[in-house]
Amino acid sequence: xxxxxxxxxxxxxxxxxxxxxxxxxxxxxxxxxxxxxxxxxxxxxxxxxxxxxxxxxxxxxxxxxxxxxxxxxxxxxxxxxxxxxxxxxxxxxxxxxxxxxxxxxxxxxxxxxxxxxxxxxxxxxxxxxxxxxxxxxxxxxxxxxxxxxxxxxxxxxxxxxxxxxxxxxxxxxxxxxxxxxxxxxxxxxxxxxxxxxxxxxxxxxxxxxxxxxxxxxxxxxxxxxxxxxxxxxxxxxxxxxxxxxxxxxxxxxxxxxxxxxxxxxxxxxxxxxxxxxxxxxxxxxxxxxxxxxxxxxxx
Amino acid sequence: xxxxxxxxxxxxxxxxxxxxxxxxxxxxxxxxxxxxxxxxxxxxxxxxxxxxxxxxxxxxxxxxxxxxxxxxxxxxxxxxxxxxxxxxxxxxxxxxxxxxxxxxxxxxxxxxxxxxxxxxxxxxxxxxxxxxxxxxxxxxxxxxxxxxxxxxxxxxxxxxxxxxxxxxxxxxxxxxxxxxxxxxxxxxxxxxxxxxxxxxxxxxxxxxxxxxxxxxxxxxxxxxxxxxxxxxxxxxxxxxxxxxxxxxxxxxxxxxxxxxxxxxxxxxxxxxxxxxxxxxxxxxxxxxxxxxxxxxxxxxxxxxxxxxxxxxxxxxxxxxxxxxxxxxxxxxxxxxxxxxxxxxxxxxxxxxxxxxxxxxxxxxxxxxxxxxxxxxxxxxxxxxxxxxxxxxxxxxxxxxxxxxxxxx
Numbered sequence: 033x034x035x036x037x038x039x040x041x042x043x044x045x046x047x048x049x050x051x052x053x054x055x056x057x058x059x060x061x062x063x064x065x066x067x068x069x070x071x072x073x074x075x076x077x078x079x080x081x082x083x084x085x086x087x088x089x090x091x092x093x094x095x096x097x098x099x100x101x102x103x104x105x106x107x108x109x110x111x112x113x114x115x116x117x118x119x120x121x122x123x124x125x126x127x128x129x130x131x132x133x134x135x136x137x138x139x140x141x142x143x144x145x146x147x148x149x150x151x152x153x154x155x156x157x158x159x160x161x162x163x164x165x166x167x168x169x170x171x172x173x174x175x176x177x178x179x180x181x182x183x184x185x186x187x188x189x190x191x192x193x194x195x196x197x198x199x200x201x202x203x204x205x206x207x208x209x210x211x212x213x214x215x216x217x218x219x220x221x222x223x224x225x226x227x228x229x230x231x232x233x234x235x236x237x238x239x240x241x242x243x244x245x246x247x248x249x250x251x252x253x254x255x256x257x258x259x260x261x262x263x264x265x266x267x268x269x270x271x272x273x274x275x276x277x278x279x280x281x282x283x284x285x286x287x288x289x290x291x292x293x294x295x296x297x298x299x300x301x302x303x304x305x306x307x308x309x310x311x312x313x314x315x316x317x318x319x320x321x322x323x324x325x326x327x328x329x330x331x
Numbered sequence: 332x333x334x335x336x337x338x339x340x341x342x343x344x345x346x347x348x349x350x351x352x353x354x355x356x357x358x359x360x361x362x363x364x365x366x367x368x369x370x371x372x373x374x375x376x377x378x379x380x381x382x383x384x385x386x387x388x389x390x391x392x393x394x395x396x397x398x399x400x401x402x403x404x405x406x407x408x409x410x411x412x413x414x415x416x417x418x419x420x421x422x423x424x425x426x427x428x429x430x431x432x433x434x435x436x437x438x439x440x441x442x443x444x445x446x447x448x449x450x451x452x453x454x455x456x457x458x459x460x461x462x463x464x465x466x467x468x469x470x471x472x473x474x475x476x477x478x479x480x481x482x483x484x485x486x487x488x489x490x491x492x493x494x495x496x497x498x499x500x501x502x503x504x505x506x507x508x509x510x511x512x513x514x515x516x517x518x519x520x521x522x523x524x525x526x527x528x529x530x531x532x533x534x535x536x537x538x539x540x541x542x543x544x545x546x547x548x549x550x551x552x553x554x555x556x557x558x559x560x561x562x563x564x565x566x567x568x569x570x571x572x573x574x575x576x577x578x579x580x581x582x583x584x585x586x587x588x589x590x591x592x593x594x595x596x597x598x599x600x601x602x603x604x605x606x607x608x609x610x611x612x613x614x615x616x617x618x619x620x621x622x623x624x625x626x627x628x629x630x631x632x633x634x635x636x637x638x639x640x641x642x643x644x645x646x647x648x649x650x651x652x653x654x655x656x657x658x659x660x661x662x663x664x665x666x667x668x669x670x671x672x673x674x675x676x677x678x679x680x681x682x683x684x685x686x687x688x689x690x691x692x693x694x695x696x697x698x699x700x701x702x703x704x705x706x707x708x709x710x711x712x713x714x715x716x717x718x719x720x721x722x723x724x725x726x727x728x729x730x731x732x733x734x735x736x737x738x739x
Binding site: 081082083167168169170178181184186188189190191275276277278279280291294295296297 | 375379382403406407408494495496497507508509562563564565566570574579698700701704708709711712714715717
């Protein structure tokens with residue numbers, strides 16, 4: 033009997049201890065994550081523009097405004113397009129880099145560093161330099177084209193080339209970042225498997241398809257979610273390079289949120305868009321986890 | 332007491348030092364009310380910072396912001412109307428207001444109240460490279476006065492290299508978001524039936540899709556695509572001056588606030604002139620005014636008012652104009668010897684001042700920033716060929732009307 037009471041008391045003590053240790057983080061998350069999410073959700077059902085003393089409840093007005101707005105769907109299309117344009121190449125290039133540097137040759141450190149260094153540069157600096165390179169007629173790309181007798185491109189002024197141009201800059205940076213995760217994943221793979229495959233006469237492609245890729249599945253999952261959410265979260269390059277020009281061909285969702293909230297000071301519309309964005313991020317994360325649950329082999 | 336003073340800088344040159352000097356001079360004479368100047372970036376950054384401060388209930392005591400912000404400031408109840416301060420100064424107060432150039436003072440009224448005082452005011456002028464004029468056989472003292480002449484001269488001045496690429500464009504107009512609307516105001520004023528602007532005086536109506544405006548936008552597209560004398564695509568405001576100084580473009584539309592900068596750095600003979608017109612010559616004004624925040628004590632408001640008068644005294648207004656190239660804001664400043672000497676040494680500076688009588692405010696209305704974005708998006712759509720000028724402006728008009736519905 034006494035033993036049971038002691039046991040219960042110890043359990044309670046340790047739960048209290050747990051709460052105390054968790055409290056600071058809980059507080060932080062509540063203030064900076066949970067409360068803003070709730071507030072954004074609440075504001076999305078109001079109208080709250082510059083000069084209004086308090087928000088005015090308008091039901092689903094903001095939602096119907098955006099869902100029927102041509103510009104909103106254009107921006108969503110842009111965001112999706114940009115996401116694909118950055119995730120797929122950075123994934124492929126990152127994995128290739130990782131496989132290239134996954135050995136212990138002399139000087140491999142230098143090669144790894146040179147693939148990785150774009151990651152430590154602030155995106156604003158990268159965006160500024162690439163904007164300079166894309167400058168019409170005087171920038172590096174147009175100069176190269178003109179020297180070969182072709183017409184200059186002015187990549188950032190044309191609605192067909194502006195997103196690919198910005199994606200290229202972004203992949204230049206992101207590939208190195210993803211490389212690190214792939215490298216770590218590759219180095220955790222059992223060398224015996226590859227030995228066995230080599231002995232059995234497996235070709236490079238076969239080994240890659242049937243051993244490397246499947247075993248890299250947890251890394252792939254992680255990397256893909258990161259790459260997708262990263263591509264949606266980015267805004268520095270838009271502010272620097274185009275501000276959404278030409279005519280919103282390069283406006284992405286987060287820039288649109290920034291514009292509504294901090295340039296037009298319309299908190300209600302910005303909140304509504306934030307809810308959309310949260311929704312998308314949630315679906316991306318969930319979708320990936322659920323679909324991959326069956327396919328992942330953890331060691 | 333210590334008063335915080337937010338100020339932006341939107342032109343080249345070391346303008347922050349000049350503002351600091353004015354504040355230091357005041358602080359020396361008025362130790363009981365020290366002014367603390369805080370540089371807050373360009374106009375856009377400053378608008379955001381001021382907004383955040385207002386919403387955080389911690390506004391700066393006084394600040395300089397775009398004159399086009401006056402409706403936004405008014406509707407938020409963020410600034411103190413200055414009428415009572417002017418009245419308290421009696422006849423002197425009225426004389427003070429009357430001394431400002433009317434083209435600039437126009438920008439200070441909302442619903443009949445004066446809510447700001449002109450300070451760093453500009454107008455758009457054309458800078459042109461006289462050496463290139465001589466090179467192609469044009470008279471360097473006869474810049475283009477009409478749209479037709481502009482297109483003609485610009486085509487002559489465009490130099491195509493042996494490899495088929497353009498080495499120098501005839502004319503440059505900035506088309507990036509945040510700048511295009513300023514240029515377009517000028518073109519609208521130059522072509523409208525009776526001199527109408529893009530908006531009504533009360534800030535509640537917008538006139539984007541008049542046939543005259545469509546004509547103006549079509550002219551821009553033609554300069555790029557038909558006459559091929561303007562660089563295709565979206566040229567950035569900040570790049571134009573560099574292009575001009577390095578000889579890549581012969582004529583540019585830019586702010587008079589860059590005059591000192593260009594004068595100090597041009598390696599060639601340059602001139603300034605009125606903007607070429609169509610039905611008439613006209614130009615947009617721009618720049619920043621002083622505002623005093625609401626919600627601060629009467630005492631602080633009074634001190635802020637006195638500082639504003641100090642900073643805009645005829646001598647200081649003259650010195651400011653000389654140091655930066657901004658247009659002098661007061662008529663009496665013109666009589667000062669330093670002003671006369673300046674105009675003698677740098678005759679190009681007179682042009683901006685002389686253009687004021689035909690200058691009108693730039694696009695200002697309720698929800699200004701959104702209007703700018705709507706117009707700039709439309710201009711970009713037309714320039715890149717995505718929509719015809721007519722369709723672009725028609726769409727913009729519909730969007731603008733939708734936004735302004737609630738203010739009527």
